Amino acid sequence: MEVYRKLSETYGPRNWWPGETSFEVMVGAILTQNTSWKNVEKAIERLKEKGVLNPKGIRELRKSTLSSLIRSSGYFRIKSERLKVFVDFLFDEYGGSIKRMKRERVGVLRRKLLDVKGIGPETADSILLYGLKKPVFVVDSYTKRILSRHGILSEKASYEEVQNLFMDHLPHDERLFNEYHALLVHLGKTLCKKVPRCDRCPLKGVRWEAQGVRRKELTY
DNA sequence: CACCAGGCAAGTA
DNA sequence: TACTTGCATGGT
Numbered sequence: 404m405e406v407y408r409k410l411s412e413t414y415g416p417r418n419w420w421p422g423e424t425s426f427e428v429m430v431g432a433i434l435t436q437n438t439s440w441k442n443v444e445k446a447i448e449r450l451k452e453k454g455v456l457n458p459k460g461i462r463e464l465r466k467s468t469l470s471s472l473i474r475s476s477g478y479f480r481i482k483s484e485r486l487k488v489f490v491d492f493l494f495d496e497y498g499g500s501i502k503r504m505k506r507e508r509v510g511v512l513r514r515k516l517l518d519v520k521g522i523g524p525e526t527a528d529s530i531l532l533y534g535l536k537k538p539v540f541v542v543d544s545y546t547k548r549i550l551s552r553h554g555i556l557s558e559k560a561s562y563e564e565v566q567n568l569f570m571d572h573l574p575h576d577e578r579l580f581n582e583y584h585a586l587l588v589h590l591g592k593t594l595c596k597k598v599p600r601c602d603r604c605p606l607k608g609v610r611w612e613a614q615g616v617r618r619k620e621l622t623y
Numbered sequence: 624c625a626c627c628a629g630g631c632a633a634g635t636a
Numbered sequence: 637t638a639c640t641t642g643c644a645t646g647g648t
Contacts, residue, residue, distance in 0.1 A: 420629095436630040442646060443629090477645040481631085523631050543629055588629055597627085 404573070405609055410586040413605040417585035420533035422447075425501045427456055432529040433485050433521065434476040446473040458499040462490045485521030492519045501535075509537045524562045532584070538575040541584045542566050545591025552595060555611055 422428040427447065434443040449472045450456040455464055464472075469483040476482060490499070496515065497503040504512070509531060516527035524542070531537040542565045551558040556565060573579060594600045601607065 432629085435628085437628065438630085438644090439628040439646075441628090445646095475645060477628090478630095478643045479645080481643055485631090521631070525630065529629080541629090545629075584629090592629085 406606060406611055407579070407583050407586070409605050409609050410590060411582065414586055414589050417582065417589055419581055419585035420529070422533075424456075425505075425534045426458060428534040429489070429530045430456065430461070430486060432526050432534065433489060434473060434482055436478070436482070436526060438477045443476045446476040449473070449475075458490050458493050458501070461486055462494065462499070481521070488520050489522065505535050509539065512537075513539070524566075528566075532577065532580055536577050538577045538580055540566050540569040540573075540580045542569075543584070543588065545595065546584070546587050549587055549591060549595050552599065553606070553611065 420428045420431065422431055430450070431443055431447060434446055447456065450460075453460075453472060455461060455472075461469065466483050466487060469486060470479045473479050473482055473486075492515075493499055493501075493504065497507075507515075512535075513527055513531060516522050516530060517524065522530075528539045528541040531539045532541050542562055547556070547558065547560065547565055550556045550565065550568075551560075556568065569580075569583070573583075590604070590606070594604050
């Protein structure tokens, strides 16, 4: 928790996830796979202009048309297929209603999402946390990198392993998980890159013991 | 020019 | 299970 407090007081509220509706957040979660958010924003904007940024709109678009609208987000052929498969799932399971989807038990919904082709653990958890406000911790490459740089975990620890490290030792609070992950991404983007800038890192000297990890002084 | 960005699935051994 | 490759645009 000391890590969270430090990041929070340094960077302040990150206001994640940008998006006017739950569905918009879910679409963003798929489009941002291995892609910069900037490129996704343009695609989201084009979908809005066309008035199709809703379950019915995506469902009724031709795949080729959808591809052209989301071109800026990269992997556009694969992602148009993934959006199609996702909205089909939404209609098959919940009649196209996000509200009904939200009523599903988290554990059940997570497993169902993981069965959807094109939705892996990070996308599923982003949909749950940022789209539906469920208390699920999202792990991404920055999270892994930061933890491994600090010697907490191996660089190739499994997704669940990293996720459990947080969820086993933090209160299951949606707002905390939201802010914590957003802060880790911000730190990753600004300082914890391939060539790290540890001299400016706000976590210099901070301990992770509140994570349930044995005391470990960070060394820079 | 190279490298990266808020991953995932499919193929191979 | 563990590794490799394809997917693609746009910014630095």
